[in-house]
Amino acid sequence: xxxxxxxxxxxxxxxxxxxxxxxxxxxxxxxxxxxxxxxxxxxxxxxxxxxxxxxxxxxxxxxxxxxxxxxxxxxxxxxxxxxxxxxxxxxxxxxxxxxxxxxxxxxxxxxxxxxxxxxxxxxxxxxxxxxxxxxxxxxxxxxxxxxxxxxxxxxxxxxxxxxxxxxxxxxxxxxxxxxxxxxxxxxxxxxxxxxxxxxxxxxxxxxxxxxxxxxxxxxxxxxxxxxxxxxxxxxxxxxxxxxxxxxxxxxxxxxxxxxxxxxxxxxxxxxxxxxxxxxxxxxxxxxxxxxxxxxxxxxxxxxxxxxxxxxxxxxxxxxxxxxxxxxxxxxxxxxxxxxxxxxxxxxxxxxxxxxxxxxxxxxxxxxxx
Ligand code: CP3
Numbered sequence: 134x135x136x137x138x139x140x141x142x143x144x145x146x147x148x149x150x151x152x153x154x155x156x157x158x159x160x161x162x163x164x165x166x167x168x169x170x171x172x173x174x175x176x177x178x179x180x181x182x183x184x185x186x187x188x189x190x191x192x193x194x195x196x197x198x199x200x201x202x203x204x205x206x207x208x209x210x211x212x213x214x215x216x217x218x219x220x221x222x223x224x225x226x227x228x229x230x231x232x233x234x235x236x237x238x239x240x241x242x243x244x245x246x247x248x249x250x251x252x253x254x255x256x257x258x259x260x261x262x263x264x265x266x267x268x269x270x271x272x273x274x275x276x277x278x279x280x281x282x283x284x285x286x287x288x289x290x291x292x293x294x295x296x297x298x299x300x301x302x303x304x305x306x307x308x309x310x311x312x313x314x315x316x317x318x319x320x321x322x323x324x325x326x327x328x329x330x331x332x333x334x335x336x337x338x339x340x341x342x343x344x345x346x347x348x349x350x351x352x353x354x355x356x357x358x359x360x361x362x363x364x365x366x367x368x369x370x371x372x373x374x375x376x377x378x379x380x381x382x383x384x385x386x387x388x389x390x391x392x393x394x395x396x397x398x399x400x401x402x403x404x405x406x407x408x409x410x411x412x413x414x415x416x417x418x419x420x421x422x423x424x425x426x427x428x429x430x431x432x433x434x435x436x437x438x439x440x441x442x443x444x445x446x447x448x449x450x451x452x453x454x455x456x457x458x459x460x461x462x463x464x465x466x467x468x469x470x471x472x473x474x475x476x477x478x479x480x481x482x483x484x485x486x487x488x489x490x491x492x493x494x495x496x497x498x499x500x501x502x
Pocket of ligand 1: 162163164167211213214215216229231281344346476
């Protein structure tokens, strides 16, 4: 049964995620709690990255930083954590230095035997659940709280590459050389993602996002073979598991960066995240009606670099984005969650981020006449 939490006063995000028309677009930003904020950098001076993730009070504090700074302008909080806590839960050591680094990545198929057969998600990731519960209480209903996980393919890529990689050569080689072992690994990651996401809703998450940030490294065929079946399993099994536990069946978002929108939409999520290489009008045509004839909500998709372009450019490009999403929905503000097309980067001036949010408020509303 769901826990009791303060009543939500701003449900714009949840309404847009359900495909509804809204008075303006809800807006949040990937990595909104991050290094562009001086208050985040201050906390990081004295606390290591994963120490913050593992401390419910610190994670809550960091999650709240952008909500406080941009009070009334942000329509969602996203729990402060990282996608790499899942490989950690599978027994892999990851350090942030400054990017992620695995001390002992998977090298050969035999290495997956070193991973535990069963992962006690409650035990290994209970600190994220505690952070969600504390954050949800601290938010006091101001805005909904987003939980997340990395997608199986993106996590597999990090577990094999051992960190960021330009070519993904090692991890993609597994797909071609050891397809069956790769599928076993993907299935094992999927099992954990499912339990992890259900646990997040139990702890207080009101919407869940799956980050398949490396989807664009796969051909459409490989995406259909090595990413899509597991993304579908996550959507189906999370919904079933939530029902079985009498928890709210929250909206699900898939951000499969670089994947074709029609393929991503076929995974069955309520919302599909778009990067800036996609025109919202094309994306709407490609996703509309793919699942049970319904409108799939779109999220995005301003190029994060626009935030370095100065006020004139920010205003101009937000207007352009709003026009594109409005015309994608026949002139209405409907089934759209405004965001950047990927995470906000460390050099952005927090005042420019504020201006971006103000512009979305101003231009995403469609006059009623
Ligand atoms: O969005 C938010 O504000 C919530 C927090 C969040 C972080 N990482 C915090 C973070 C979320 C949702 C993530 C997801 C994540 N982590 C992804 C998927 C989204 C994406 O950007 O594609 C990925 C691929 C990771 C793995 C990861 N974590 C990388 C590659 C890096 C280094 C590169 C970078 O952007 O710094 C991180 C570190 C990280 N995760 C930071 C933050 C705020 C910065 C590290 C620091 O504080 O030193």
